[in-house]
Amino acid sequence: MERSPFITPLFLSLLRKTTVESGHLALLFAVASCTSRVVRGLPASLRTSRTSSEASSSPSLLGSMPRIGIRKLLSSMAVIQTGEPILKLFTVGPVACYPEVLEAMGEQMYSHRSPEYIKLHYDTVERLREYMETGNDVYLFSSTGTGFMEASVLNCVRERMLCCVNGSFGERFAEVGRAHGRRVEVLEPPLGNPVTSGMLEDALKEHPEVEAVAITHNETSVGLINPLKELAGVVKSHGKLIFVDAVSSMGGTEIKVDDWGIDVCFSSSQKCFGVPPGLGIGSVSEEALKKSEGAPNKGWYFDLKLWQKYHDQGRGTPMTSAIPQVAGMNAALRMIAGRGGKGWYFGLFKRRNTKIREGVEGVGLSTYPEEGYESPTVSCVNAPEGVPGPEVYKAMRGKGFELAQGYGALKDKTFRIGNMGYIPDEDIDMMLEALGEAVSELAP
Numbered sequence: 001m002e003r004s005p006f007i008t009p010l011f012l013s014l015l016r017k018t019t020v021e022s023g024h025l026a027l028l029f030a031v032a033s034c035t036s037r038v039v040r041g042l043p044a045s046l047r048t049s050r051t052s053s054e055a056s057s058s059p060s061l062l063g064s065m066p067r068i069g070i071r072k073l074l075s076s077m078a079v080i081q082t083g084e085p086i087l088k089l090f091t092v093g094p095v096a097c098y099p100e101v102l103e104a105m106g107e108q109m110y111s112h113r114s115p116e117y118i119k120l121h122y123d124t125v126e127r128l129r130e131y132m133e134t135g136n137d138v139y140l141f142s143s144t145g146t147g148f149m150e151a152s153v154l155n156c157v158r159e160r161m162l163c164c165v166n167g168s169f170g171e172r173f174a175e176v177g178r179a180h181g182r183r184v185e186v187l188e189p190p191l192g193n194p195v196t197s198g199m200l201e202d203a204l205k206e207h208p209e210v211e212a213v214a215i216t217h218n219e220t221s222v223g224l225i226n227p228l229k230e231l232a233g234v235v236k237s238h239g240k241l242i243f244v245d246a247v248s249s250m251g252g253t254e255i256k257v258d259d260w261g262i263d264v265c266f267s268s269s270q271k272c273f274g275v276p277p278g279l280g281i282g283s284v285s286e287e288a289l290k291k292s293e294g295a296p297n298k299g300w301y302f303d304l305k306l307w308q309k310y311h312d313q314g315r316g317t318p319m320t321s322a323i324p325q326v327a328g329m330n331a332a333l334r335m336i337a338g339r340g341g342k343g344w345y346f347g348l349f350k351r352r353n354t355k356i357r358e359g360v361e362g363v364g365l366s367t368y369p370e371e372g373y374e375s376p377t378v379s380c381v382n383a384p385e386g387v388p389g390p391e392v393y394k395a396m397r398g399k400g401f402e403l404a405q406g407y408g409a410l411k412d413k414t415f416r417i418g419n420m421g422y423i424p425d426e427d428i429d430m431m432l433e434a435l436g437e438a439v440s441e442l443a444p
């Protein structure tokens with residue numbers, strides 16, 4: 001088989017480094033078909049079992065490849081994929097990544113058992129512990145954040161838990177509990193309303209037998225933030241474990257894990273930190289680890305005691321680490337530290353979010369959640385009267401901006417504007433101007 005010495009390893013490295021959605025895969029083939037040499041090499045190598053061994057036996061080729069080549073190809077992927085000039089992202093995850101992050105992720109691979117990785121791993125963990133204000137262990141799962149939902153249930157709930165549900169992701173936590181045969185009590189305020197301390201107090205009085213409470217800090221599907229500090233206080237006053245889904249809040253707004261007594265607090269790389277998907281980040285308390293001891297049928301991959309063992313032995317992760325994502329996280333945390341620390345970063349989110357919400361109001365639209373509980377990272381916007389939310393989303397794509405569609409029960413009524421990740425200030429002005437145009441075209 002004749003094969004391009006350059007393109008085939010390049011394509012294989014892209015396949016390994018990106019979350020390959022079907023569109024990306026089709027795209028890779030589309031790009032491949034532009035070069036006759038590639039047409040002969042790529043599909044065959046992807047079809048045969050030689051693929052991975054060939055790729056791994058070509059480190060020198062990969063190593064000597066100019067990184068700009070990857071860059072160009074990645075950006076052209078976006079062009080071909082959308083059929084338009086690159087869209088500016090105001091998504092709710094994955095979000096646009098910081099240039100520093102992409103740079104760090106473009107490095108050659110090395111072993112997750114090497115001293116180089118171990119240094120990177122523990123440096124990243126230390127930075128995250130400081131960010132989350134915790135003395136607890138922080139584990140870096142080679143999964144997305146949902147892995148920590150699974151882990152919390154498997155390790156820390158024998159029979160019963162209470163799930164606070166403000167939307168689709170709270171509902172997911174409850175589903176994970178049920179999927180593992182746990183009895184799940186649900187506290188669900190009307191959609192768009194927060195869980196309040198009073199509601200939680202009542203629910204815990206009604207269900208004193210639950211072992212743990214799961215709370216979605218920032219419900220991405222409806223753009224709502226819950227008053228976590230107060231809710232955590234209620235949970236602790238009842239002596240229960242508390243699991244916090246901070247997937248779309250960690251990094252963008254304050255979370256004091258130890259002060260607030262959070263037992264498992266987790267997030268995903270592809271949200272506020274502006275890193276590609278593939279990393280679950282979570283802190284785990286001593287109490288949660290104690291509960292994991294002797295938990296029956298907790299499986300292997302998400303066994304928190306196993307993660308603790310490798311962590312304590314200075315070996316990082318029990319299985320292969322998502323090295324590029326960890327390098328990306330490390331770069332994001334260094335970038336934040338270098339520009340003024342987390343206070344600066346929280347302020348950036350607040351500024352962007354305020355600007356977006358004021359802009360939305362300026363074009364005559366309103367946001368969905370109860371006033372005072374609007375998310376600092378995602379604005380869930382009511383579509384104009386008589387206009388389906390997906391139409392606004394589509395119109396904005398036509399103008400060069402990728403927002404997010406409404407989610408779950410709100411799919412038709414709303415659209416969402418994320419302010420996570422890499423968003424230059426001037427892009428917000430341009431996006432709001434385009435939104436004004438879209439609204440006057442759709443609802444004249």
Ligand SMILES: Cc1ncc(COP(=O)(O)O)c(C=O)c1O
Binds near residue numbers: 147220246268
């Ligand atoms: C609040 C919340 N929880 C959980 C998830 C799931 O995260 P992941 O896809 O990283 O597992 C998301 C994803 O958007 C989310 O916004």
